Amino acid sequence: MKDLTNSHIDRKNVLNNNAAVKEIYDQLGFTGIFFENKYRYTLNQVAKFYEVDVRTIKRLLEDNGEELKTSGYELFTGAKLKLFKEVVSQQRDIDVPLLIQDDENEVVGVKSNKISVFNFKALLNIGMLLQTSEKAKEVRAFMLNVVIDVLNKKLGGSTKFINQREEEFVPAAIREISYRKEFTNAIDLYITNNKFKYGQLTDKIYKSIFKENAKEYRKVLDLKSKESVRATMYSEVLDLISSYENGFAEFLKDQFEQNQRQFTLSEAHEIFSNFEKLTNKIYEPLREKARSLMASRDMAFRDALHEKLKDYVSTVSPEDFDKFLGEKSQALEERLKENIDVFKRLKDR
């Protein structure tokens, strides 16, 4: 079974979700020592919190050092340690003593030359790695509940059109519409009548970019028959589709001018394969990026796995979480209203 304790990607996707982490901190009620803009916990506090031996936490540090460092684990020494100690001793005066004193009622680490310090994310990260601690198990369940709550609150329960919540979506969708026009025009003019020609060539583009045809894509995202495939795509994917459509339209036109007659649909398929070969290297970097963004975001936001892109699933960045869930994310209607205003302003000039 895949869960937080054995999936690096899932752990990152909880920890990169800043809105969720903040909510978890507010609800958990385990106050840290505020130092350099973050809430900090010493190694001993962390061990006590999860009711495990200090050695156990240390072993996690040995085995998952890099991950924990990325989350915000730090080893304080020298000047930084001195500063930290000062902050700690001040905190003792304002009555948060339990957190920073050990059993002998001493301030922890006064004479130590180094102290392991966790920020809140690293504290949660530890909770995701501990296998048998009951407390850690509780914290994990709690974290996931909050993450689900946050998602539901931000999205009103549906993640289907989460792709539309970032600033870039509307402009990308508008661009795509005009490039789509170029594409369908070229198909109209240079390919003999065949009612399947649009769908088949569009599928070729989809397969070239993300390995699925429209039908497969619909299935992965569980779209109803009336729901538009394009409306669920991320701006980066839309832009790449635009490039393909525009590029292929021009390529087809060139071929037509050499050929002096319309192509059949099966010839057009061959022409597309040539186009694909010719542009393979050009599109490669953008395609890799689009695949990775699409696979990772759909996993994190839509709980949807694109089987053919499973090697591309990685973590969703904190920026992405903000982009789609944060203050700047919006519902499409607001986005459109905003854009209409822009058009109006331009028109008035």
Add this chain to the structure above:
DNA sequence: ACCCTTACGACATCTGAACC
């Protein structure tokens, strides 16, 4: 029934700034 692995705790030893 047996062996192996995993996760963890207990104990021991070494290190090196900070403090006196």
Add this chain to the structure above:
DNA sequence: GGTTCAGATGTCGTAAGGGT
């Protein structure tokens, strides 16, 4: 300059779980 003490690291024992 010696003492102190948290941290780093290593080793061993054990309980639980899984596979054969």
